Amino acid sequence: MAKKTTRSASPQVTSGADAPLTVPGLSAETGHRVADALQMRVHALNDLQLTLKHAHWNVVGPHFIGVHEMLDPQIDGVRDMIDVLAERMSTLGVAPNGLPGALVSARTWDDYDLMRADTSAHLAALELVYTGVIEDHRAAIEAVGDDPVTEDIVIGQTADLEQYQWFVRAHLQGTSGALVTDGASGEVEAAEKATTSRRARKR
Template identity: 60%
Template sequence: MASAATPRYTVPGLTVQDAGSVIELLQQRLHSLNDLHLTLKHAHWNVVGPHFIAVHEMLDPQVDRVREMADDVAERLAALGGVAHGTPGTLVKERTWEDYSVGRADALAHLGALDLVYTGIIQDLRSAIKTVGDIDPATEDLLIEQLRDLEQFQWFVRAHLETAGGTLATADAATETEAAEQAATR
């Protein structure tokens, strides 16, 4: 039986069943990227403290690039014959993670929380790359390109959280709230 993501047609060289699997995976990536760009913008609006301007201005290019990534994923999903579901209600209904919980806070607190957000997104993306690797090299290539950018953005975030000795302020954090608290008190 075909899933709801199984298209009626797809790109040459893929079966509709394989395309359906990739479409399901890409839909989760789309949710992840849409959530990330909103989370980054939220942090941009609510960051305060002595590092305000550096973090405020660092986040906007990340927001812009993540929005481009979401568009690329949605277009690939459509090219495979799928439907890109990008509404807020669908994102909230289908996401597998909790909403970002840090409100108005010190720049380091936001960066600590964002470090964990990036970790989760990058881990999920690496898993997705492994899954599509044998099925669709074009989608794999798209996701690898995005991985490079997301890892660079996490590096930018971590540069604010790292000591000269190479210790990460959020190393022991299991939740974004813990990470925010650890980073703000370092």
Template identity: 55%
Template sequence: MATFTTPGITPEDATAVSNTLQERLSALNDLHLTLKHIHWNVVGTNFIGVHEMIDPQVELVRGYADTLAERIATFGESPRGTANAIEKDRSWDDYTLGRDSVQAHLGALDLVYVGFITSHRDAIKSVGEIDPVTEDILIGQTAELEKFHWFVRAHLENYTGQLSTAGAKSEQEAADQAR
């Protein structure tokens, strides 16, 4: 438990919010690595457009991780940004695609974003009553991540608005459907 915290937040509430933020920090660090992995491994038609579309997402996600780590420190807690922290906090599967087509990676990334955004929204609900400042940070991050998710989905959508990944339950299934 923190020995100090931000004014107006009890040490118990600071620990609760910090624990939520730590899981999100690990998720952001993992998302950053996943996006960079995709950036390095995407091939085929539209390679350069998608390769270059991913870089701003990587940079934004890295910045979001820094914001959450600093928020944890503001509460008097110690943010963990190691690979071991990601593994410890992980409730999701590791990204499975290696070198693959643009469509396959975008199909898999669609599901990554679905899971990530859903978890970020859960965190918003978790901290909202305790700390509206942290809630606001998470809301802002979610809005931008939803925009990036839209960018990904625009590549997977047909003229009727149907996603090629509709109904997929795993990244591999989404990749197969998107090919």
């Protein structure tokens, strides 16, 4: 990795400006607008895959191995989604930004709240994380609607994210189907509800 230096980027060397083109069948304005809508999805998915890996490293307690191993395929799937969206941005004529500083600067959400914690606590927190990502992905479907190809990509990713959340939710449901975390307003509260419920079931 290059040593940290004062930035003095030359436009002859690098540029984040839109290309003077996009895909056939779209105007450059439309293509670039669609691509711009994908940037926050790239940020959100980059954040999600890091959060999932963090939870993968920090789960403890009952069902550790099941949860630990469940998360890795989700991490791989989310990383693939990032690559698809970033390459679609480039195809549409906009340079994707995958740098950590850009993510931290642009995001509208806080860091994940849990460190080492019971599997039920991490799953409860991750369920809320998935809800936020999925809601924003669904909003992006409408935002990219002028390009059916991009729209199809985001729809497919939303379906995969919803399935990942289903895997997480299955650990938090009773036979009634209700989540033990219903009503939680944040990750810590959801985690507390889940661990309290698990302890109560063990008595």
